[in-house]
Amino acid sequence: MASVMIPLLLSVMVSGLLGHPPPWKEQQINMLMPGVKPTVPDTYLCKSVKMEDDHTYITGFIPNADANIAHHVLLYGCEEPGAEPGRIWNCGEMASSSAGPHAGPCRTGLNILYAWAMEAPRLSLPPDVSFNVGQATSTKYLVVQVHYKNVSKFLPPENGEDHSGLTLVTTQVPSQKQAGVYIMSTGGSLPSHTVEYFEVACEMTEDVEIFPFAFRTHAHSLGRVISGYRIRDGVWTEIGRKDPRLPEMFYNATNQGISVRRGDILAARCTMHDTTDHTVSIGATQKDEMCNFYIMYYVNKPPTLQVDSCFSPGPPYWYWKDYPDQEKLNLDAAPDTASVIPGTNSPLKRNVSQAYAFESSEEVEGVPGRFNDVLADDIIDQAIEELDPQSLLYLVQELAEEEEWQQQQQQQQEAQRQEMLLRERQRQMALGQIPALYGGRP
Template identity: 25%
Template sequence: MRTSTSLIALLGAVALFGCSSSETGPEKETPEDQMLEPPAQGAGVQYRMTSTIEPGQEIERCQLFVAPPEGLNVNREVVRYSGGSHHVLLYTTPYTEIPTETRRGVALDASQVHDCNDGPQADWDAKGVVAGSQSPDGNSFLGELPEGVALKVAPGTVLLMNTHYLNASSAPLETDARINLYTIPDEEVKVEAGMLFHYNPFISVPAHGASSARMRCTTEKDISVVRIQSHMHRRGVGYVANKVDLDGEMTALYAHDRWEGVPSQEFSPFLEVKAGESLDYRCDFKNTEDRNIAQGLTTKDEMCMLIGPYFPRSEAYENCASEEGYRASTWFGTGKSTCAEAFSCINSAGDDAAFYGCVVNSCEKVGPQLSEALNCQINGAYGACDEDCSQGAEACNTCILAACADEMEACEAATCD
């Protein structure tokens, strides 16, 4: 049986910033004269990674950099990288100096390119995304922000750059990834921007089957969205994003059927999302393998994300959380299970794929009640059980089940009719 504490542990371990990707071979090379020169002196900074990928090798690599002592006010970003990778990403971290060993206790010089094949979060603490792209020659995440708007990087912040390459050829592949961050002075910054990085952990695709993952995030503040992009792995066959207004009406924003070479949706004028309104997105998957596929950070797993710059910044909403920092997602299934049946399924699930499938296989109508009950347990009854949970699993479970009784009662009453 899955206890409340196991729900907390399972979903608490989901890396909201994880992004491992392609299983394709090298794409066309980006000619050297089309690669980026660094920004002019005083206009920004370039972060660059180069490495050699051996024939037949798939590898994820990382490198840590230190932001300038004056910090960065990023108003524009340009990314270029040689073919063979599905993404290049630049994360912020909580570090103020480059660590001398990984989270797993491995000593290394992280200022140099190094392997991080279990995903960057296995070795380093990543907080959020500054820049990146899923296209070797354009469609970067941040792109260009309006005049006076900037994504801020604190002085001396350690930044983590990450690439994921596959060399399907018979010769070594020389890779080159470059991120240019163009900055503006402090006195020109009128509004701080942020980067949406909404991550749906409830993905389960049966062997030789299909499924969908859908999530809704409601903002507590008025925001303006500049552009959005999707992120899926190779089983992704469809994607749609909508805006939901205060009356529940949905307006289509973005739809496509690509998991690589992903297009971005630009908004001109900017997409205004008012307090109480939501962004709602869905990923459709088709699995041709002989095994079940669940969400995760590697190419053996799947992802369903909505990414994009917006302003003014709401750090909580970037990760689909409340202003108090608690998970606040609403998940909608595409099956026929009631809320009570979904929780019964969760309690008997034998592995992660089955657990995530319990939500995927619930009916759309019970999404709000199921999500409220899950969020109450995942969030430890929104802090009410912090003291009990510090005393062990039994005390934690007893407190959470009592504190979340109203949400569970509403779940029990919710049906698909």
């Protein structure tokens, strides 16, 4: 017993003499804006802090923000930040002269550690779970990003300043379980007065087993319900489902204790309802939309995931039905509750089958494929029998031209889909929403 107590007492004495708290005592790191004055709505500002110690363990997050001013606050871990500590820089697409230099949140090694929006409360991680950061890790810098939605407070006559950001609760005591965040997101667009599904799915390819313990959903004003799942052996298990209009905190996972390992599929759906008179697309401003499903997880032993994001181009270019391995996805087993707002009973049904000029796979009454109780083939066969040879030849030529036109349309649609995917990935990387080294299959 004495051999254990002596080093412990020496540690306490040395810490006291040097003016440092003992290693097990919680400490706080303030990641707050230093009185900034953004003047353009939808400005993104970033601030970085270098982690001086080899290892620091983050166990909690205390937000300091007003949802009327800050649309969201993100905490990034970086190997190298977009700008050195001491500088405030514009880290979004809405560059403005008042925001200073422009760059992404991270120059290298970007990963998301935490996200806040809509008056979410503080978050404390489960016992013995922490984010491991510091000079001996890949996260050598922390960067806080604030998205300013409303800047009226900073304009005349108020001429105010802002100190939004986060306070991190940390310790020097290692935890047995290391935390990480995996984010699923989409591009895409939403026609006016429609309900649409924004869907994404990726297979886990790393030999790492993760345990999701919390989830967070994020959309703007048109999001109604966002749901996320693990698919293993064709069975869909819910990780989380929430109305994104509620406080955007990390909620406990629906099924605690489940794991995700190599070969499993992670899938998410954002159900959107556009009540406006115009098309709304995924984008960076409050007038655009976003579809994000965050999974906070832990591993029993390092490392955490190297590929920490999954992205799809979204509607009308990509849905779950476009996933390359449909047998493994087992779409027929997708839960009916994927588009049910918690607390209600009926799913919000997609109603945009005719909204996109080039995307209409559903059968509609009054067109070939649905003639009440009469088979369409019988009607077509009877019409062909009544044609004279010249009209039949003309019909064959018309059908051949139609088939050629359809092939051209399909090629154009695929080219549009690929171009949309590329542009969306470039935009997401510019915003720092996905790493430059994108992983996972769209």
